Amino acid sequence: MLPEIVNKDSVVEVRESKAVEKSSFKKTVGYTNQEISNFKNDTFIVLKKLDTTFSYNMKYATKDNFLKENVYDCDDCLVRYETAKQLIKANTEFKKLGYHIQFFDCYRPLDIQKKMWKIFPDKRYVANPIKGSNHNRGTAVDITLVNSLEKPLAMGTKFDFFGRKAHHAYQNLPKEVLENRKLLKSVMIKNGFWAITSEWWHYNLNQSHRYPVSNFKTTCE
Ligand SMILES: [Zn+2]
16 A cells, blocks of 8 residues: 555655746736637737746747847737637647747847848848748747746757758658658648748648738737
8 A cells, every 4th residue: 555655655745846837937927718708800919818837938038049149128929819819729739749839039020130140131031021931920920839847848959059050951860850840731721820931840830821911029028
């Protein structure tokens, strides 16, 4: 009997430590049902207030990005409500496999796009601000997959690696990496997004052009 009791205790301990980890999410006040029922597809929403099962590594709110500068006032992930609904659907599928989406970038004000273009004017990797990026529309996200311990799956390159190795067509990578990229891509495409050839992490909502480019600054409330 004793080992069983010890076992049970250890299970309880594990559960408790997970609860402590997750409590950090609960500091965020979620949207009320009333607020959600008033959202239109084009409403910009703070994703963590709608769903607490994503995780975040918002690179442009740190100096760890190709601009070498923190260009955001807030590290919240904002997207249009339609984008959010599709992301939640995709994440539901990933969670069944023990993974979830982690974000590197979401909505990006047009002024930041201009700054990026000035530093890196290569349209394979940075959208020309004259046309605007789907990030400026609140319909594009830069993502990876992490496991339940927040460990990222191997994807072959770091986020914002501007080179062939980050392209979907690049095959000279370990099998595990190719499978991880394929999983990410297939589930995102199934749930209303499309990929670009040059970045494994970037996904656009289908028909993003229906939404205008925006330039409001994000501020954490
Ligand atoms: Zn992107």
